[in-house]
Structures are given as structure tokens and as C-alpha cells.
Amino acid sequence: MTFTNLQIDTESIPSIDDVVLKPISKAYLKIIALNKLMICTVLISAVFLGKYFIEKNEESLPINFWYVLAAVIVFCIVNLIVSFLAFKKRKYAIRAHDVIYAKGLIVHSIVTVPMSRIQHVEESRSWLARSFGLATLNIYTAGESGSDLSIRGLPYLEATQIKDIISAKVNGND
Amino acid sequence: MEMTDFSKPIRQSSKGIIIIFAFNTVKFFKKFFVILVASGVSILKSKSLGNITPTMLILGVLGILITILVIAILKYLNFKFHLSEDDFHLASGIINRDNTIIPKSKIQNVYIKQNFLQQIINVVSVKIETAGDKKSEIEISALDKPTALLLKEKLFSKNILENEIKEPVNERDVFFSVSPKRLLLEGLSQNHFKSFLLITTFVFGLYSEFESYLKELKLDKQIDDFVNQEESTILNLLITNAIIVINVVLISLLFSVIKTFIINFNLEVVEHQKTVEINKGLFNKVSLSLTPSRIQNLVVTTNRVKQYLGLHSLSVKQAMVDAKQQKNFNIVALEKEQLNYLIDKLLLNYTEDQGELAKPNRYYMRISALEILLFLIIANGLSIAAFGLVMLWINTVFVPLAVLYVYFAYKKAYYRISDDFVTIGSGVIDTTTNILQIHKIQSVKIKQTIFQKPKSIASLVISTASKSVTIPYISKQDAISIYNLLLYKVESQDRDWM
Numbered sequence: 001m002t003f004t005n006l007q008i009d010t011e012s013i014p015s016i017d018d019v020v021l022k023p024i025s026k027a028y029l030k031i032i033a034l035n036k037l038m039i040c041t042v043l044i045s046a047v048f049l050g051k052y053f054i055e056k057n058e059e060s061l062p063i064n065f066w067y068v069l070a071a072v073i074v075f076c077i078v079n080l081i082v083s084f085l086a087f088k089k090r091k092y093a094i095r096a097h098d099v100i101y102a103k104g105l106i107v108h109s110i111v112t113v114p115m116s117r118i119q120h121v122e123e124s125r126s127w128l129a130r131s132f133g134l135a136t137l138n139i140y141t142a143g144e145s146g147s148d149l150s151i152r153g154l155p156y157l158e159a160t161q162i163k164d165i166i167s168a169k170v171n172g173n174d
Numbered sequence: 175m176e177m178t179d180f181s182k183p184i185r186q187s188s189k190g191i192i193i194i195f196a197f198n199t200v201k202f203f204k205k206f207f208v209i210l211v212a213s214g215v216s217i218l219k220s221k222s223l224g225n226i227t228p229t230m231l232i233l234g235v236l237g238i239l240i241t242i243l244v245i246a247i248l249k250y251l252n253f254k255f256h257l258s259e260d261d262f263h264l265a266s267g268i269i270n271r272d273n274t275i276i277p278k279s280k281i282q283n284v285y286i287k288q289n290f291l292q293q294i295i296n297v298v299s300v301k302i303e304t305a306g307d308k309k310s311e312i313e314i315s316a317l318d319k320p321t322a323l324l325l326k327e328k329l330f331s332k333n334i335l336e337n338e339i340k341e342p343v344n345e346r347d348v349f350f351s352v353s354p355k356r357l358l359l360e361g362l363s364q365n366h367f368k369s370f371l372l373i374t375t376f377v378f379g380l381y382s383e384f385e386s387y388l389k390e391l392k393l394d395k396q397i398d399d400f401v402n403q404e405e406s407t408i409l410n411l412l413i414t415n416a417i418i419v420i421n422v423v424l425i426s427l428l429f430s431v432i433k434t435f436i437i438n439f440n441l442e443v444v445e446h447q448k449t450v451e452i453n454k455g456l457f458n459k460v461s462l463s464l465t466p467s468r469i470q471n472l473v474v475t476t477n478r479v480k481q482y483l484g485l486h487s488l489s490v491k492q493a494m495v496d497a498k499q500q501k502n503f504n505i506v507a508l509e510k511e512q513l514n515y516l517i518d519k520l521l522l523n524y525t526e527d528q529g530e531l532a533k534p535n536r537y538y539m540r541i542s543a544l545e546i547l548l549f550l551i552i553a554n555g556l557s558i559a560a561f562g563l564v565m566l567w568i569n570t571v572f573v574p575l576a577v578l579y580v581y582f583a584y585k586k587a588y589y590r591i592s593d594d595f596v597t598i599g600s601g602v603i604d605t606t607t608n609i610l611q612i613h614k615i616q617s618v619k620i621k622q623t624i625f626q627k628p629k630s631i632a633s634l635v636i637s638t639a640s641k642s643v644t645i646p647y648i649s650k651q652d653a654i655s656i657y658n659l660l661l662y663k664v665e666s667q668d669r670d671w672m
Contacts, residue, residue: 010655013662017654097665108627111619112657114664117671141616142493142639142671149617 014095016110021091021102027132028153029087034128036083040076047072082106092151094162099139101149113149117141121166123159135159139166180257180328183265185250189295190316195246196291197315202242255314257328262302264312274312280304282468283495284326286319288459298322298459302329303495349450349512350443356485356507357438361431363479365603369426377422438506443516450519452505460502466520468492468672470614470638474513474607481605486513490520493639493672500640521595521611529592537631538647539584546576589645591656596636598643608643610636613669618660620653636660639671 051065086105093100099118102110119142125135135156139149154162203210214231248268255264262281264274283303292298297316304311317325439456450464471491480486490503508516517524550572557568583602590597598608616639622632632653634645645656 010659013658015654015658016661098661105624107621107623109619109621110657111617112661113617114615114661116665116668117616141637 016100016112019093019095019100021093021100023088024090024092024151024153025132025134025155027134027155028090029084030132031128031134031153032083032087033080036076036080040080043072043076044069090153092154094165099149099166101151111149113139113141115166115169118166118170120170121163123163125156129153137162180325183254183256183263185254186314187297187316187318187321188250189297190253191243191246191250192295193292193297193299193315194249195243198242198246199239202238253314257325262312262329276302276304276312278329281329283463283499284329285499286322286326286461288455290457292316293457293459300325303499347445348442349445349516350441350505350508352438352441352507354435357434357441358431359483360438360480360485360487360507361434362427363477363483363485364430364434365477366423366426366430367603369429370422373422373426373429377418434506441506443505445519450516452503454502462499462502464490464492464503464520466522469520470610470640471643472517472520472609473641474517474609475601475604477601477604484509486510488513488516491638491640495640517609521609524595524609526597527590528595529590529597531588531590532648532652534584534587534589534645534647535631535649536584537626537629538587539580541647542580542583546579550576587646589648591659596643596660598645600646608641610638610641610643612660612663613667614638614671615660615664616671618657620657622650 047065047069050068054065082105086103089103089105089108091102097116098112098114100110100112102108119140121140122138123135124138129135133156134153137149137151137154137159139151141148151159245268249266252268252271253264253266255262257263260278262276262278264272264276266272266274281302281304283301285301285303286298287301288298292315295316296318298319299313299315300317300322302312302314314325436456438454441454442452444451444453446463448466451461452464453459453461469490470493473489473491475487475489476485485506486508487504487506488508490505491500492503495503505516514526550569553572554566554569558566579602583600586599586601586605588599594612596608596610596612600606600608615636617637619635619637620632621635626632626647630650631647632650633647634653634656636643636645645653648656
């Protein structure tokens with residue numbers, strides 16, 4: 001066996017800095033908004049429900065109630081703003097040898113999974129996603145659950161295309 | 175010895191009835207423990223519950239035991255297995271007959287275990303693990319040892335050809351076996367902070383429980399007087415505290431030693447040509463084999479005291495092993511040379527000082543300082559709330575400890591990236607070294623919080639099939655170049671990860 005040990009020029013290695021990450025579909029913003037609004041409604045109604053039960057029993061404590069309500073509302077608004085801003089950070093890219101996914105505003109992360117490590121791909125659509133023509137792409141590796149990728153909010157057509165590309169690559173390697 | 179013929183369906187050893195019976199009884203009583211105790215107590219108190227007398231209760235329990243015994247016998251009778259050319263067949267079930275067939279090539283691990291009862295009646299259990307979900311594993315709970323070994327060998331006979339693992343059958347090259355003295359040292363030199371905290375909280379909890387009892391018994395006044403007397407001088411207070419601390423330390427020492435002995439009793443590392451076998455355990459004897467191709471991460475742990483005594487632990491993380499077994503792939507009390515030899519055996523061409531040593535950014539110190547400050551504030555707040563301002567003296571102990579914590583956390587953190595390996599060092603009291611092979615990486619991730627962005631600092635998370643390790647707080651530029659390099663290596667080499 002001829003053994004070669006070429007020096008790797010770190011400058012010439014393909015870099016993730018050069019990759020143009022693609023934003024996910026704008027329509028997914030609506031889904032985020034709907035989800036967050038639902039959570040807010042649930043929280044606020046829980047507060048009102050709590051107030052109702054406490055008043056029934058003890059008749060007082062209205063000041064506390066307003067504090068709690070204010071806190072919940074502030075939390076909802078901040079949550080909504082953060083998830084809107086974070087939406088812009090959700091980006092992805094498919095390279096010849098790997099899949100890249102970036103997300104997160106407060107904790108920004110970029111994950112890359114090499115094609116050769118992908119066990120299988122699946123594309124799933126919730127009821128809400130179907131009505132907006134979106135899909136989620138789940139990419140599974142053999143690793144800990146931490147190394148699985150789930151790209152939400154892709155246009156349905158694109159999701160199927162990516163799925164086909166990856167499946168072809170994964171199976172071709174075998 | 176009579177060779178067992180596996181080609182025809184056979185039952186396990188008839189002692190299996192005892193094992194199944196014991197196992198099911200324990201399971202049954204675990205499930206209904208609360209109900210049984212509650213009804214038992216109420217019956218004993220009022221001599222009857224409804225119309226049930228203690229005699230009837232005993233009869234009832236006997237009836238249940240007999241039912242379990244009958245089920246155990248039926249289970250034993252219906253549990254048959256055999257081997258064909260490529261598959262392992264198992265028929266089981268009393269009412270629902272299950273027929274399980276496992277292709278030999280899909281078998282991932284075969285364990286031989288022996289719990290306390292099995293040791294008494296001299297049988298072993300064989301556990302067959304396949305890739306895939308946890309339910310797909312099979313346990314044959316009672317075989318005599320020669321049969322079990324033969325079965326294990328037969329199960330792997332097909333795999334041997336495929337994976338090119340050739341094991342000399344009767345050659346037992348015991349590479350390392352631990353002496354009781356070294357186990358004792360290992361137990362003594364463990365990191366006692368955890369058990370210390372556990373016992374302290376336990377004692378405090380006990381004390382507050384007893385407080386109400388004491389009040390009830392009207393003894394609290396005496397105790398208070400007693401305590402006041404003791405606390406009259408600061409010297410006395412210190413002495414009482416010191417005595418308490420020493421006791422707690424002694425208890426935690428004992429605890430660690432006993433735990434180490436039970437888990438690692440008769441630890442033995444047997445070397446085969448390609449694989450390494452671990453045997454250990456007092457009540458639960460286990461026998462495991464390590465296959466280099468399946469190893470994902472190696473974790474070496476030691477600490478100052480252990481280093482001095484020459485004690486190193488090696489924990490091997492394998493792919494396709496469930497979490498419960500994962501704990502067992504741990505070899506303790508290794509000498510430095512033995513450790514290096516073993517690492518060399520498991521990872522080809524690994525040397526300790528491969529690749530350039532690099533350290534995290536100083537930002538790491540700031541973050542850990544902030545963390546510990548938060549902890550100090552909370553601890554102070556709690557102690558002031560509980561004992562008043564007097565407890566502020568405790569900071570004279572805490573603050574130096576905190577400073578040491580930050581200092582050591584930074585001092586021990588480093589990483590090396592060589593041609594084939596990533597080595598990451600970490601730890602505060604312990605010194606932990608994580609080693610992974612680059613071609614076994616499953617994914618790479620850069621993480622950066624919004625506060626790290628202006629300082630251009632990021633962390634790198636490297637995942638393999640069994641563990642994720644983090645290189646914390648390095649400059650964004652370094653992070654990206656390591657990220658690119660690792661991906662380049664994984665993607666250009668086209669080597670299998672398992």
C-alpha cells in the first residue's frame with residue numbers, strides 16, 4: 001500500500017463562510033405567529049381562570065392578579081418579538097457532501113451533517129403546514145438525538161426535492 | 175464436557191424456573207407494594223378488613239405465589255430456542271406464542287450476566303442485543319456457563335467472517351486484573367463532593383424532620399439549651415461543625431468504597447486478538463466485549479490524588495448500546511502504561527501529544543466566574559435567610575474555593591486536533607480527557623450566544639453516535655476553521671463510522 005500524507009492547506013478547504021444560506025419560506029412566519037398567539041391565549045386565559053377560582057374562595061388579591069397578567073403579557077410580547085427576529089436566522093443549505101442548517105437568535109447555531117452519516121430522511125407535514133403548502137424535513141443520523149436535523153417551513157416542493165436528492169446520495173453510497 | 179447441540183429447539187436449564195419465578199415475584203410485589211402494605215397494616219390494626227382475616231391474607235399471598243410459580247413453569251416449558259445456519263430462533267409465550275427470528279448478522283452484542291441469585295444456583299443469563307429499538311433484545315435467563323459461552327461463540331460465528339474478527343477460542347490473555355488494594359484506593363480517591371452534598375442535604379432534611387418530632391416530645395427546650403451551650407463560643411461552634419464535616423466525609427468515603435467494590439469486584443480485562451473483554455461485578459457479574467470498530471468515544475478520568483497513586487479510569491462509549499449497559503463499559507484503577515496500552519489497542523496510532531495544543535479563550539474564565547458568582551449569591555441568600563447574618567463567615571471558605579474553581583476549570587481546558595483524532599480536556603476536580611476519532615463524527619455544530627457575538631467567540635459541539643463533546647469558547651475564526659477541517663476530513667475520507 002502506498003501511503004501518502006499530503007499537507008492540507010487550511011485556506012483551500014471549502015468553508016461554511018462561503019456558503020450562501022437560503023432562508024426558509026416566508027409563509028412559515030404565519031405558522032410561528034399562529035403558534036405563539038395560541039400559547040399566549042392559553043396563558044392569558046389560564047391567568048383569568050386562576051383569578052376566577054381565587055376570587056370565588058377568598059374575594060381579594062386583585063393587585064397580585066394585575067401584576068401576574070402584566071407579566072404574562074410582557075412575556076408574550078417579548079416571546080413574539082424574539083421569535084419574529086429569530087425567524088430571519090432560520091436558514092439552510094445543501095452542499096454536495098453535507099446539509100447545513102442555521103437557527104437561533106439568542107443562541108445562534110449552525111449544524112452540518114455529512115451526507116455519508118445520514119441514516120434516513122423523512123418529510124412530514126402537519127395540518128397547519130399543509131394549508132400553507134409547507135413541509136418539515138427530518139434528517140436522522142445514527143448519533144445522539146442532538147445530531148438529528150429538522151428543517152421546518154420548507155416549501156413542499158422543495159422539501160420533496162431535497163429529500164429525493166439526499167435519499168439518492170445516501171443509497172448511492174451503500 | 176458434553177457439547178450442546180443448538181440445531182434442535184432446546185429449553186434453558188431447568189433452574190430457569192427459579193429465576194423466572196423469583197423475577198416475576200419481585201416484579202409483582204414491586205407493582206403492588208403500596209396496596210399490599212396498606213391493606214396489610216389496616217388488617218393487622220383492626221384484625222379484619224371487610225371480612226378478611228390475617229389467615230385469609232396469608233392464604234391469598236400463597237395463592238398469588240402459586241399462580242406465579244405456575245406461570246413460571248409454563249413460561250419455562252414454552253421457552254425454546256435454536257440456531258439455524260444464519261439465524262437465531264426463539265419461541266416463547268404461554269397464550270400468545272411469539273416466534274422471534276434474529277439473523278446472526280444483525281446481532282450487535284451478546285452479554286453474559288450473572289446476578290446474585292444466578293450466582294447461587296450457578297447459571298448465567300445471556301442477553302442478545304440487536305440494533306434498533308430497545309424492545310428487540312432477548313434474554314435467556316438461565317444457562318450453565320459452558321453452554322452460554324458456546325452459544326455466544328456460535329452466535330458470532332457468522333459475524334467473524336464478515337467483520338474479519340478472528341478470536342482465538344481458548345486463549346485467555348488476561349491483560350489486567352485489579353487487586354483489592356487498588357480498588358480500595360480507587361474508592362478512597364474518588365471525587366467526594368457529590369456524595370458530600372447528597373449526605374449533607376440528607377442530614378439537614380433529617381434534622382428538620384426530627385425538629386417537629388422533638389417539639390412534640392417537648393424535648394426541644396433541652397436540646398436548645400444544649401445547643402446554646404455548645405454555641406456559646408465560636409471555637410465550640412467550629413469544633414462541632416468540624417466534627418459534623420468529618421463524619422460526613424467518612425460516611426461518603428465508606429459509601430464510595432463500598433460502591434466501587436460492588437461494581438468492580440474482580441475486574442478483569444481480557445485481551446483477544448481484535449476485541450477486549452471486561453469481566454466484573456460482585457452481585458451482578460457482567461461480561462462484556464469491546465469491538466474497536468464500534469467504539470465512538472473514549473473518556474479518561476483521573477484527578478490529582480489518583481494521578482499520584484497511578485489510578486486512571488477509562489470509559490468506552492460504543493454505538494448501539496443502551497444507556498444501562500453503557501455504564502458498564504468502564505475500567506477503573508488502570509496504571510498509566512496499562513491505560514496507554516489499552517488506548518493504543520482500541521484506537522490505532524493514537525499518541526497523547528498528537529496535534530497542537532490549544533486553549534479556549536479567556537472568556538471561558540469570565541463565564542465560569544459569572545456562574546460561580548450567581549451560585550455564591552444564591553447560597554449566601556439562602557444561608558442568611560435560614561441562619562441570619564452570622565453565616566456570612568462561610569464566604570471565607572466559599573470565595574477561595576470559587577477562585578480555585580475558575581482557575582482550575584480554565585487551566586484544565588484544552589483541545590488538540592490531529593490527523594485522525596480530536597482530544598478535549600476538561601474538568602475542575604477531575605481531569606477528564608475525551609478522545610474521538612474524526613472519521614466517526616456524525617455532525618458538527620457551532621454555537622454562539624447573542625452576548626458572544628460582539629466578542630466574536632463561539633463554542634463547537636462535535637457529535638458521534640454515542641456522545642457529544644464541546645470545545646468551549648474559542649474564537650469564532652478558530653471555530654470555523656476547525657469546523658471546516660473536520661467536515662473536510664469526514665467527507666473526503668469516505669470511511670465508515672462503524
